[in-house]
Amino acid sequence: MKLQSRHLLGLEGVPADEISLILDTAITFREIIERPIKKVPTLRGITVLNLFYEPSTRTKISFELAEKRLSADAITFTTSTSSVKKGETLKDTVRNIEAMKINMVVVRHSSSGVPYFLTQCLDSNIINAGDGAHEHPTQALLDLFTIRQKYGHLDGLRVVLIGDVKHSRVVRSNIWGLKAMGASVAVCGPSTLLPYEVEQFGVDIYTDLEKAIDGADVVNIMRIQLERQQAGLLPSQREYTNLFGITADRLRLLNKNYTIMHPGPMNRGVEITPEVADGESSVILEQVTNGQAIRMAVLYLLSGKREEEE
Numbered sequence: 653m654k655l656q657s658r659h660l661l662g663l664e665g666v667p668a669d670e671i672s673l674i675l676d677t678a679i680t681f682r683e684i685i686e687r688p689i690k691k692v693p694t695l696r697g698i699t700v701l702n703l704f705y706e707p708s709t710r711t712k713i714s715f716e717l718a719e720k721r722l723s724a725d726a727i728t729f730t731t732s733t734s735s736v737k738k739g740e741t742l743k744d745t746v747r748n749i750e751a752m753k754i755n756m757v758v759v760r761h762s763s764s765g766v767p768y769f770l771t772q773c774l775d776s777n778i779i780n781a782g783d784g785a786h787e788h789p790t791q792a793l794l795d796l797f798t799i800r801q802k803y804g805h806l807d808g809l810r811v812v813l814i815g816d817v818k819h820s821r822v823v824r825s826n827i828w829g830l831k832a833m834g835a836s837v838a839v840c841g842p843s844t845l846l847p848y849e850v851e852q853f854g855v856d857i858y859t860d861l862e863k864a865i866d867g868a869d870v871v872n873i874m875r876i877q878l879e880r881q882q883a884g885l886l887p888s889q890r891e892y893t894n895l896f897g898i899t900a901d902r903l904r905l906l907n908k909n910y911t912i913m914h915p916g917p918m919n920r921g922v923e924i925t926p927e928v929a930d931g932e933s934s935v936i937l938e939q940v941t942n943g944q945a946i947r948m949a950v951l952y953l954l955s956g957k958r959e960e961e962e
């Protein structure tokens with residue numbers, strides 16, 4: 653069993669057996685990051701470029717640590733200190749860096765489709781670390797890993813994705829991954845933040861939070877992008893919180909043994925109360941820890957080192 657693609661651009665169309673392979677591989681790496689010495693020689697000789705055209709805390713540091721702990725040579729590119737500031741194009745930038753002999757590129761960009769574009773102009777393996785409103789596959793994989801870690805399975809669980817469905821790459825990747833793994837998936841948000849094509853996602857759609865979360869096992873709460881308020885898509889932050897905020901009172905509607913998730917960064921007091929974010933059913937920090945194991949697994953599987961070892 654191996655991944656069919658040499659790139660990870662998204663989870664749409666990725667079959668359950670490939671998702672399971674990544675999740676199963678991550679179990680070993682999750683154990684390694686608990687060791688006193690969190691370093692293995694697995695990716696020695698591999699050079700990884702972290703190409704971040706958009707801000708990131710979790711994903712960037714998680715990939716950097718994953719690469720270091722796998723003994724890869726890691727370099728991180730940020731636009732503010734590069735010749736992008738002098739007008740150099742994306743294509744020229746990446747072709748020049750690849751000319752210095754790199755093997756893999758982890759890319760975050762505000763435009764959907766940039767990871768695919770890089771597959772057309774580079775020989776390196778490309779990993780999507782979030783592109784526009786398209787996909788954020790490693791975030792969804794770490795979400796799936798975290799859910800499976802708690803319940804032992806994903807099939808049959810009711811998972812509700814709440815918030816800005818229209819602009820969320822995390823929602824899209826979660827939908828494809830969860831559906832492939834047999835979960836029952838619902839989305840919930842204001843009608844102005846549901847995309848036109850939402851009915852084609854094959855999930856249950858709600859604009860009433862209490863109906864959406866009634867009987868749910870997992871709620872995964874998306875950050876409300878406050879700039880949407882200026883764009884007229886939200887009447888006010890307070891109204892959003894009143895109608896869609898996850899409060900301790902609303903948790904009574906969930907199934908026993910429910911789980912609270914958020915990909916971060918959080919707007920505490922807007923989409924989630926601090927009490928819920930820090931409550932005993934929250935796995936928000938466990939998601940972050942698991943993210944590193946998932947990224948180690950993805951780097952390992954795409955690098956070809958597994959085939960070499962076999």
Ligand code: CP
Binds near residue numbers: 707711712915
């Ligand atoms: N979840 C996530 O992608 O967070 P960052 O934007 O901090 O990477």
